[in-house]
Amino acid sequence: MIHALRLFALLLALTALPLSSAPPALAQDDTQRQAALDYEDWERLASRAEDVLGVGRASDAALGQLRAQLVDWRSQFLAAQDVNAARIQTLRDQIASIGPPPVEGASEPEEISARRDALQKQLNDLQAPAVRAIEAHSRADGLIRELDTIIRERQADALLNLGPSPINPVNWGEGWRVLRQTVLTVGTEVGDNWRNPVVRADARDALPATFLYLVIAVVLLARGRRWMVRLSRFVTARAPSEGGTVYGALVSLGQIVLPLVGVFALAGALQSSGLLGLRGDRLVQLLPVLGAIILIARWLGGRIFAEVGVSQTILALTPERQREGRINTGIIGLILALSTLVAATAEFESYSDAAVAVLSFPPLLAAGLMLSRMGQLLITHAMTDSQPSGELPYRTRVMRLLGRASVVVGLAGPVLAAVGYTEAAEFFVYPSLMTLALMGFLLVLQRFVTDLYGLLIGHAQDSETAGDALVPVLMGLVLALAALPVLALIWGARVADLTEVWSRFTIGFTVGETRISPVDFLTFALIFALGYTFTRLIQGTLRSTVLPKTRIDPGGQTALVSGVGYIGIFLAAIIAVTTAGIDLSSLAIVAGALSVGIGFGLQNIVSNFVSGIILLIERPVSQGDWIEVGGVQGIVQDISVRSTRIQTFDRTDVIVPNADLVSGMVTNWTRQNLTGRVILKVGVAYGTDTRKVEKILREIGENHPLVMINPPPTIVFQGFGADSLDFELRVILRDINYGLGVRTELNHQIAERFALEGIEIPFAQRDIWVRNVEALAPAMTGRPVAPSAPMHPDEIPTDPPEEDGDGSGEADAR
Template sequence: MPTISRGQDAPPADYVTTVATAAEELRSVDAAFNDQLAEDELNQLRLRVSGARSTALDAVETMQKELELVSEREAQLGPKPGEGEPPDILAQRQDLTQRRGMLEAAIKRGRLVAVEAQQLADRMKASRAEQISTEVAQRVQSPLLPRFWVEFANHAGGDIGRLSRLIDAELRTLAVSLRGPKSWIGLAGFLAALTIEIPLRLLSRRLGQTLLLKVAPEGRIRRSAYALWRLVVETGLAIIAVWVLTTSLRWASLIHPRWEPIIDAFSSGVGISAYLTSLAGAVLMRGQKSWRLLPIEDDLAGGLRRWTWLLAGLSLLYMVLQSVSVAMSASAPAMSLMQMFIVSCQVVLFAGMLVTLARLRLAAQVEARDLHQTALSLLRIVAWLVILISLFAMLAGYVALGLFTVRIVSWALIIGATYYLTCLFADDLMTNMFCSSGRIGRLLVSGLGVRSGLVDQAGIVLSALLRISLTLIAVAALLFPFGTGFEAIVDNIRGLADGITIGEFTLSPGAIGRALLVFMVGVAVVRLLQSWLENKYLPRTAFDAGARNSISLITRYAAFLLVILWTLASLGIGVERIALLLSALSVGIGFGLQAITQNFVSGLILLAERPVKIGDLIRVGNDEGDVRRINVRSTEIELGDHSTLIVPNSELITKSVLNKTHANPLGRIQIEFSVPIGLDITPIRGMVLAAFQNDSRVLAEPEPSVFIDGIADGRVRFNCFAHVAGPRDAYGARSSILIDLLQRFYKEGIDVGTVPQKLELTTTGASLGPASASSGSDSPK
């Protein structure tokens, strides 16, 4: 019995400790969680829960693999005997049993921790949703009522005083720092930020266009890639510029500590506003119609572009005002008035955008002719309803609801435009990378032998998969304002990545991608092997064309079977599961797929025994032709009129087939005719042999022969035979010999004909006598 090594495995105690640590982290989060937590605190707890769940699941996956190794070792030891087992083997068996028990217990505990973490995450999600509902449902005094303005006036003095003190604190800091030795740092940072934001941004546009004109192929991919270039580069430059500015201000000690949150909010607002303006510029491309993705005119692009600048500025203003209100501890009426101002500006902005769209659409005299225009009209109606809801909610005192509504509209616009841009780029990228006329496509076609149509189809399929992934991400991002934080979005994506578990089998995107990669590599290897066999090895052997085809086909199908098994194994489907599936489907295969199975087995018999091979001239029923291809299911036969007869392989195995080139490839010519009995047959025999000899296609061996088949009705019947190189030459040679022979008979005045036919007419019980038909003068058969 071989000794089984155990030194490379992690002790089960380590797994138990890992799961216990995750469980302790989960209990700590559960103790800290309550419904009154702020959004930031709740997001931090979500991150901890997500980490604990991931740790538990990773430990479970590792322990599952370790448990499989334990099972393999137990199988190597074999069944436990009754008595007399060697001590070392007994010790190994006991150790494996103990290890199995610890692993199974730890796996159960790890799964339980993952379930508890998911339940806690769901509770947090529900708590955040309830908080949002509570916040949105809060009502303040309506701005249409005098009481609101009275309360605002009562608190105005205090708000103005607190704002003044906040401003005075920063002014004093500036007065002191500007007289210091580091004041130039702030000025240098401001100039650097200005340089990054304006000259570099314009230079990046020209650089992107130049690079894409040189590198990218012609078509829409240049426009989509340039739009994505502008979005990423210009947003990145704006973030770098604001980081340089704020960092230089901090280094120069120009920021008062109370203004730090305001500066942070300003930096975040600049990043969001930069993304919004860059996104609008990438999609609209004002003044650059040739680079524009949307099928709109310059007037509409310019009109919408102005509103996007206002929307970006309003977003920045809201974040700054919100942080200032918190920093100065503004009163509730002041906060409500600030929010009402933002909602009013957002409503006016969205209404202006819709009016601009309607005015330009009316000026262009565009009619809603198709489903696309109808959908846009419905979206405009929905947008107007949302605007009215926000306005009436604010006027009724539900300021939080109005603010929440306009924020959702802004967020939806950002997500929709980003989704549109990324989907176009993903489609263009995949269809151009995997294109039969592209660089990668030509490499696949010429190097691996992949058909050009398959390359194009791969591009379309990969594009669809990418767009589906982007759609799921966009839907998850749309739920973010409803309390689904990015951590929850990441968890959902991770859950999709973990896959779907069916029994003991887990189907995940990673496993599918791995299986696709394995299949593609396997197919490439099979094609290379087949190309080597057909072009290098088999032509140098003594096999004929049919044998070479049989070897090539059998190798191909066997290799593809191995590739399929390899692909299924990469999905986690072992051979034993495949055997179980096939046994479960055996009844269905036996009845529903009986004909297909019969043809498949017959195809294998044809390839192995080769009763019919490629190049044979065969007759199946009334059809005769050359075998051109033998597949696993059917055989292709080319008939005399160049049409193709597809015969199921079972027909060639279970029924009679005439193979004219199976054993002896020679073709035989047979000519039958009759002459009057009074003629000398010796010259006639000499004419026939001379006609055979004059045709170069007639073989000397076996030599031609002339026989007298019989004498009847005053005529002598001749039956003549000759051979040619192959059955395909027999028909043409026979025609030429008949023409020559008829000319010789005509010159000698010999009456040649066929065997006379006899016809007897009878009635029931009495014969009317024989009635014979005289022999005709038809041409010989």
């Protein structure tokens, strides 16, 4: 039966999992490990295990004990496989240095042949213990798997076993009889002890201690939880705003601790009296467990369905539904405690199947009802927590699915129990309740981690911002992964199953002749992290301290820092692989086969990568340069191994593949120096003194502070345009980055100076000739115009119209 008492025991065993599963012989040296293996003792144990498996009648407890012994031997055999590993590798290197034996028909010196044979004999002798350990390890592993198969089959058969029906009136008498007998037996034991003068005298002597325990129990059970609720609300309200919810959550744990102390005091009062018998003492020993179940359930309900004292409610429910959730969780705690009491008593008293079915049905029926009600609350939350677009978040969809499953299981479980499948009903109902409790605890813990992160970074007032940060999300993922073993225990997994998974995880896997274990991965990750950190420190020192004091330009400094980073990361990876002892030679063939396909698929990326290295080495383009590539102009902001980021003058970032910068045409305006030429075109009206225009433009160019005197500004009389006399002012600037501003300022000065000197800057003029003026007269007088026949091309006049007397060239439309 799956119930709360077993879960507590499994959780305690889980905490010791990493320690209990660690191979005890790993810390010994080769000689001690080899001497500790008694293969005769192992042979007797293996033979006994094979006999037990052949008969198949041993109890689950006997199979579990036998399995534990096999696991211990398997760990020793695994450690023994590495005996003389260093010496074996040395001998292999020596044999390899001598070379292979000569082919048939060839000969070699006798000394070399004898030396090879001697080394090979030493190698075979050293490998013999490891080979025997490998064979024994395989045998132990096979026996363990057979035992696990038998235990799992028995568990499946128990779930499908049809027992007595609890709703059959014939079985009610048996249930009432055993319950009445247990109560009477407890009362009889107390009465017999009270009639014993010695026991009564001891009880009288222990009366002060009993009374003290009883007073403490009554006070803490009656007021302890209420005191802690008030204290939690007080701390939440009075503490600083950024830490009130965190401190309040920590103080709320007193709602469990303080009343639980009262439960222990009550158990101590009952035991100190000495009046309890054997059965009464067993029941009193259960009191702390039962009290812990009830108190944890009430605390968890108060945190999940909290209205105050939290930064953000976990479930989107109305206050009435929140209160209903708190009441339901309290009732669930009572039901789990009652089912635990019934299961423990039935196991101790060896109740019949009919009695167990009758006594366990009421708690199971109530548990199914509460499970359905909790499922309805989750469905209500899913309906309320929808987005404006109507789409539900992923977590909300999971809760809705769990809510529907809870409703179905809560209704189907009691039906199965009523039919007679009590084991199956308990397997589905109680683990479902504990799964909801586990998920609720994870949500509460996730909210606490988010609030704590907000307190540390100073964003507790904005819980949504803190919740969207990377650290709380990663912590939530770690908590979810850590809850997986607990979830497996809830749904019937044995501690032995988890230890088996952990053992296989620590053993690792074999690639070729190399065994890779999680320790190797941890070693690799640690060494690589240290190398990466050291590389970043060197880069930071070069960037901020060393390179600024040199004459290397900023682009060269960036290239040097990037190159140090790539070299450092590569060396860190090589050192990490070497230190971890990971032999990648067996992967060379696979890597060679994959490299062909990867080369075709990633040829563009490889091309850009090589181009990035060329850019960093040759530096035709550096950070801060003003370049033009592919019709895009801008300032180079960053050069990586794949692409270059250019910021255009309208403040947009353009990502250019490095291959385009190496193979394409690139204009670098500021590569060698910042000087550059600006050309201004200006036109003046016909009849203007061209020498005067040239003089004015030269003075304007020479007077600008950014225009270089050597070479001086150049004035070019381009020619006679259609509307103006065309000139160009060509100046060389000290910093071409200011070219746009200089162009604007020079244009302003030209306009002002020409206006002052009376020089006209003409604009384009055009003559308009309106043909068939007589056709416009009717339209101007409002009379309809008869359509005219289209003209033949020969009829179109080619002579221009005569100009008016004023010479304006405008047509006379009169």
